[in-house]
Amino acid sequence: MMAVRNARVQQPRALATTLVYQVLEQGDSLSGSLTTALAGIDDPRNRAFARELVFGTLRWCERLEFVLGRLLQKPLRNRDRDLHALLLVGLYQVLLLDTADHAAVSETVDLARRSGKRWAAGLVNGVLRSALRQSQALLAAADAVPAARWSYPDWWLRQVQADWPDDWMQVLDGGNRRAPMVLRVNARKSTRQAYLARLADAGIGAQPHSCVDSGIVLETPVAVDSLPGFRSGDVSVQDAAAQLTAGQLGLAPGQRVLDACAAPGGKTGHIAESEADISLLALDNTAQRLERVEENLQRLALKAACVCADAGATDDWWDGQPFDRILLDAPCSASGVVRRHPDIKCLRRASDLQQLPAQQHRLLKALWPLLAPGGILLYVTCSVFRSENAGVVEAFMAQQNDARELPLDVEWGSRQSVGRQLLPGEQGMDGFYYARLIKGSTSAS
Ligand SMILES: C[S@@+](CC[C@H](N)C(=O)[O-])C[C@H]1O[C@@H](n2cnc3c(N)ncnc32)[C@H](O)[C@@H]1O
Secondary structure, three states: OOOOOOOOOOOHHHHHHHHHHHHHHHOOOHHHHHHHHHHOOOOHHHHHHHHHHHHHHHHOHHHHHHHHHHHOOOOOOHHHHHHHHHHHHHHHHHHHOOOOHHHHHHHHHHHHHOOOOOOHHHHHHHHHHHHHHOHHHHHHHHHOOHHHHHOOOHHHHHHHHHHOOOOHHHHHHHHHOOOOOEEEEOOOOOOHHHHHHHHHHOOOOEEEOOOOOOEEEEOOOOOHHHOOOOOOOOEEEOOHHHHHHHHOOOOOOOOEEEEOOOOOOHHHHHHHHHOOOOEEEEEEOOHHHHHHHHHHHHHHOOOOEEEEOOOOOHHHOOOOOOEEEEEEEOOOOOHHHOOOOOHHHHHOOOOHHHHHHHHHHHHHHHHHHHEEEEEEEEEEEOOOOHHHOHHHHHHHHHHOOOEEEOOOOOOOOEEOOOOEEEOOOHHHOOOEEEEEEEEOOOOOO
């Protein structure tokens, strides 16, 4: 395809088209490709523009697909899907982004010309100019179709409506908004107040987060290297909702703590920062992702044993010593964090909602016997779907009579039949679910 050939593509529109193509046609996740791809663009403004094009096109993909369907006389052939991605990126600019229309059209047409298909430039020019001429009517038609209005796959939208009959618009809208950059101050190195002063000295506008003592919200996202002390572990980038986790574990000196699904290690780092004198085991079943945990711990100058294993196959890695605390930050749909990962909207399938709860239940069931009597297991997902959240925990508790809920005594989120849910955007945070279970009748916390 036109933009893929050169690994160091400097042109933001070409790079964005490549990345959108890889997500839509190859099922690639952006987290694997975005940072490396953007590093190939030297100019920071062009880098930011490329990121905006990728995020915006994927965030509004269903909406743009609807419009494109109206503008194309017939769908493009499989071998022309590169142009399909180019058209979506072009439509995002002319319909939804505040960029100069003439530059958007001429540069997109120019990229089409470079595809080597003689007819492509004419087609792209025709589609984008028609979109500009008919923009109001096209967007009004999209607004009449819920999946196109909210820009989610139809199955996803219907599931959110079923799970959140009173809040479904808030859930969908929250997932479509741009997320702020949030920092976690390393309590071992500094106080939040002191770090806020360093940010102010560096000219970076920021506010403390109201729900979590370690959290700082930046007024505008910045490159991590411009954060004072980032390389030496004074601070990490982590949404405030994720920062709520460590505090709910009731950590204390001498505990054995398991972080069962740890990569890339955001919560592992926070656990290790929060309590120095614990023995911490971080597991993940993906070696490459586990390396990220090790890198993060190294940057923070903290220690944990890192093991690559299936958390559910406990015979393979457990030494027989019970854990006082288990964090199961389970693999999930990530439907609560689409504002940060819009590619998820395009990558998830309805069938995932059958497989994921089964996997979550399997992990919960396998890990429970490893918990000491009176110990606490915190089950966490970044999902808004009930079947991955209260659905899993309720089914588990129905089978496990030594599991009792230890409700979270907090101000954020809303109480569920079991556990607590934060919806995307609520109090500025990502969408997360938490359920805290205690083993046996002994009280702990
Ligand atoms: C939601 S992410 C964890 C995020 C992490 N706790 C953090 O805060 O950075 C889920 C992780 O579970 C891992 N995973 C999936 N299935 C697993 C399994 N059976 N055993 C261990 N890890 C698993 C995935 O590789 C992924 O890294």
